[in-house]
Every structure is written in C-alpha cells, then in structure tokens.
Amino acid sequence: MSVRHQAQSLRGLTALLSLLLVMLTTALPAQEAPPSGQDYAELATLLENDATRQQLIDQLRGLQAAANPAPLGLQGEVPASEIAAQSPSGQTAEQVSLARRMAAATGSLAGDMGRQFAALSGLVTGWFASDDSAVEAAATTSVNMKAVTAALLNLAILVVITFVVFWALRMLAGSAFGRLSNWARGGSEKLAILRTTVGVAVAALLDVIVVALAYLAGTFVAPLLTEQLGADATRLALFLNAFLIVELAKAGLRMFFSSQYEGLRMLPVAAEQARYCNRFLAREAGLIGYGMLVLVPVLNFNVSQAVGSGAGTLIMLVALAYAAVVIVRKRQVLRDALTERANASYGPMRLALLLLARIWHWLALAYALLVFAVTVLHPETALPYVAMATLETLIYVGVGLLVSVALGQLIGKEIQLSDRLNASMPRLQARVNTYVPSGLKVIRALILILVVVLSLDAWELYDLAGWYATTAGAQTVSALIDILIILALAALVWVVLASLVEHKFSPREDSTPAEAARGETLLGLFHTTMAITIIIMTTMIVLSEIGIEIGPLIAGAGVLGLAIGFGAQKLVQDVITGIFIQLENAMNTGDFVSVGGNSGTVDRVGIRSVALRDLYGTYHIVPFSSVDAVSNFTR
The missing domain is CATH 2.30.30.60 (SH3 type barrels.)
Known part of the structure; x- marks a missing residue:
C-alpha cells in the first residue's frame, strides 16, 4: 500500500472514531463539534473498501478488549476472532487451531462450573454459619428462611397428595395390568408379538390415564393451597408440570422394562434385568426431571441465577456419576446378552449386534457426558435438542425392532404347505422356503439401514428432508423403491410360473412311466427357458431404473445374436x-x-x-x- 493511501486510510479511520465518540457522548454536557462533510465522504469511501473496513473492525475489537479485559475461562467462551487477535502470528478465525478452540471451550466449562459451585457453597455456608460474615452473606443473597420453609411446606402438601392419588390409582389398575399380561402370554407363538404389542399399547394407555388423573387431582388441590395458605401458584405449577413429564417418561420406560408384568414387556429380557434397568432409568428421570424442572427454577427466582445454575450442575454431575457407575458395572452383562442374541441372528443384524456388544458402554458413556456438557453450557437450547433427538432415536429403534421381530414370528422358520399342494407342486414348498427367508433378510437389512439413517437425521448430522427435496434425492429413493418392487415381482413371477409348469407336467400317481419321463424332460426344459427369460428381462428393467439406457444394449444384443447366428x-x-x-x-x-x-x-x-x-x-x-x-x- 502506498504512503498516500495509508495516510488517507488513517484520516478516514480517525474521522470514523471521532464520529462514534460524538454519537456516544451526545448526552454529556460538553459535546464536541460535529464532523464535517468531508469526514463523512472519507468515511463512506473507506467503508466501501474491504481491506480498510476490516482494519476498522479489528481496531474497534481491540478497543473493546482493552476496555473490558476478561481472563480466559471465566467470562464464557472466547470467540475464535479474539483468539486470533491474541495470536502473535495474527491468524484469522479459520486459521486458529482446533486444540486452541477446544481449550477455550473447556476453560469456559470449568469457569462456569467453578462460579456456580462457589455461589452454591456461599449460600449453604451463609445458612448454617453463625458469625458476622454469615449474616452478611445471608443479607447479600436475600434469602428469607421463614418464607422458604413455608413455601417448602406448601409444596410438600401438594407432592404428598398428588403421589398418594397416583399410587392409589396404580394399585386399582394392577388387576387390569395382570389380565393384560396373562392374555399377551397366551395363544399361539406366531401371534405372540402382535398380542404383546396390543397388550403393551392398552397398558400404556391405562398408565397415561392414571398419570393424567393424578395430575388433575394436583391441579384441583393447588388453587386451594394458594387461597387458604397463600402458596405461590407458580411453584405449584412447576411441580405439576414436572410430575406430568417425569411420570409419562416412566410410563414409557415401563413399556420396555416392565418388571411386574412379563407379558407387557416389549424387550425380551429377564425379569431381574428388566427390574434393574427400570429402576436405574426411573431414578435418573426423577432426579433430572424434578431437579431441573422444579428445584432449579425455584432457586433461580428466589435466590439467584448463579445458585440455580450451581444446583443444576450438581444435579447433572450426580446423574452422570450414577450413570457411569452403572454402565461400567454392567458392561460385561449386556455384552454377553448382545453376543448371544447375535449368534442367534444372521446377516447384517448379526454384524450390527456383535459391533454393538463391543462398543455399547463407550457409546453410553459418551452420551451421558454429552448430556452433562450441554446442560452446563447451554441448558436452554441444547438440552431440549438432546432430549428430542434421544426420543426420536428410541422411537425409530423400537419401531424397527418391533417390525423385524413381528415379521420373523409371523413368517416363522419354515412355511408348511398343505399335502394337496405338495402333491401337485412338489417343489413349491422348498422354493418358498428358499425365497421367503432371503426376502426377510433383505427386509431386515433395509430396516436396519433406515433406522440408522433416521437416527442420524434426528441428531441433525445431515438434513434428510432437504436431501430428499432435491432432484437427486427424490430420484434415488424412487429408483430404490422401484428396484425392490421389480425384484419382488420377478421372484413372484418365477414362483408362480414354475409352480404352474410343475402342476402341468409333474408325474401323478396314475401316470405311466412314459408320461412321467416326458414330464421330467419338459420340466427341466421349461424351467431353464423361464429362468433365462426372467433374469434377462429383470436385469434390463433394473438397468433402466438406475438410469442406464438399455436401447443400445438391446441393439448390441441383436447385432451380437446375428453374429452368433452366422458364426x-x-x-x-x-x-x-x-x-x-x-x-x-x-x-x-x-x-x-x-x-x-x-x-x-x-x-x-x-x-x-x-x-x-x-x-x-x-x-x-x-x-x-x-x-x-x-x-x-x-x-
């Protein structure tokens, strides 16, 4: 850059800084003279230049950093641009190393946790100490112990009434749950999964009705406490909302890990394992739900934001530690169960179960750590995202397992045909038992792929809806569905035609040796001809669906056939x-x-x-x- 241009840039930057200072000090008694028209013109010229505009932005950020210094890790996450400004080499935000950005993020997490625990410990010390400093701390936090005690008493009354009604209704519904369980466990084995699904659905509906009635009982008692005892309606509403969310979540857990009613358990696990899993997950749901939805908002409003954040961090830390202990203790148990299940499976499902058996505890620990981190850093935005993504993933996995198991039970290991069909078409049963299990393997593999794709989309690792909205995405999905339909129809045509040929030419009991011999001869001839024809036609149609022009192939085949005919x-x-x-x-x-x-x-x-x-x-x-x-x- 020339000396003249540098001087012009310096004058423009000085003019802009003067203009900003005048705008910021218009409310002061002594005002500077407004900038001249020439300053405005130079300022507009410099803002049109990308280089000088970036210099101005860097200078303003430097002035802001000098006016408000903050140590790393105590005032939140440091932006990458500020890290770049601190870099001796003057790197840009994109050039700052990943390790430095990770250090800034972890420093921010540690600083937030430190401030939260310091505020929480200061409050507890102020409550139980007796010296002058405790009195000063209590005055600083402005906590009225008498008001807090009264509020807790009113809340305890509502909690007791709500849970008494809930447990009473659960006991009354116990007989209905028992009858549903016995019905689901009876009957034929082929329809077991369907009966279990219906039983679990009805039991879940009863569970939801019980929770809703207990919630309504609480909403009836809450206004009475507000009118008669002067209780805070907001605190009572916080508990009732938390009760509804947590108990509905526990009802969902009972669908998969019902410990008392074996016939109402979707997952094929033993009663002791179901009881342990249900107890562990219910404790986690209760701790996080009631703690984050009741205790933390109350502390935020009545004590301070820092104390509420500290309590929330402590709750999530306890939940993380409890989850880590349980995962580490039970890692081998679940690994053996998954390995046993994999040995009984085949194809892609077997490989997926073997892989999951080896790494499931690492995935669970990473998930627990992720939930803890996002709760501490961004509880308002990240925690609902993680909760919704987890719920969608569980729904996808549950529906996929349900469909896969239902198909396996409905079809069975071997299809038995009637004696009349076996007499007229002796090879039909063997052919059906060859194609149906193969088709079932393909369907299970597709279900597994679909569950993985939808789960990744739930965590927003990519935009499935956006990809499908594109021309390439819609064509890919349409072509895949068409190919599956074509292959299924080709297999069906082969089975039907081969069965008809067998019915026509298969030897009968009253057939002469000559007729039986001719039938066997024609069967082999027709089977070979139909197989070649169906394979060629199916291949051509599939190639056409994936975008390959089959006209030149047909023309080339004609020329090749003509050449073969002559040669x-x-x-x-x-x-x-x-x-x-x-x-x-x-x-x-x-x-x-x-x-x-x-x-x-x-x-x-x-x-x-x-x-x-x-x-x-x-x-x-x-x-x-x-x-x-x-x-x-x-x-």
Missing part, C-alpha cells in the same frame, strides 16, 4: 432340432435310444444336446445337430 450355425441348429425332437416326443428321460451313432439310456435331455449312458457305463453327450434319426428301443 455358430451349429449351435442354432442344435437348439432348433432339439425343440422339434421334444415336440415330437421322440425320446424322454429313461428311454433306451440310439442317436448319432451312440446307444444308451437317456440320462438328460437339454436344450441343445442329449446325454446317454451306454451298457459299459460310458457317458455320451450328443448334440442335436448330429441327430439324423432317433431309434427308441423302449417303445
């Missing part, structure tokens, strides 16, 4: 001659014939050749193009 006339002659031999019923499997200079028993009749085994055991393959005459000694 392999013998092959074409074999096929055509074989078709006419089959139409004339010249020979069938099991006949003793003489063709092409070889004699023997027909072992196989194909599309282009016939296989013979002579009296010496020699196996001959005779192309149909070399067959001038067929001598059938069996007839």
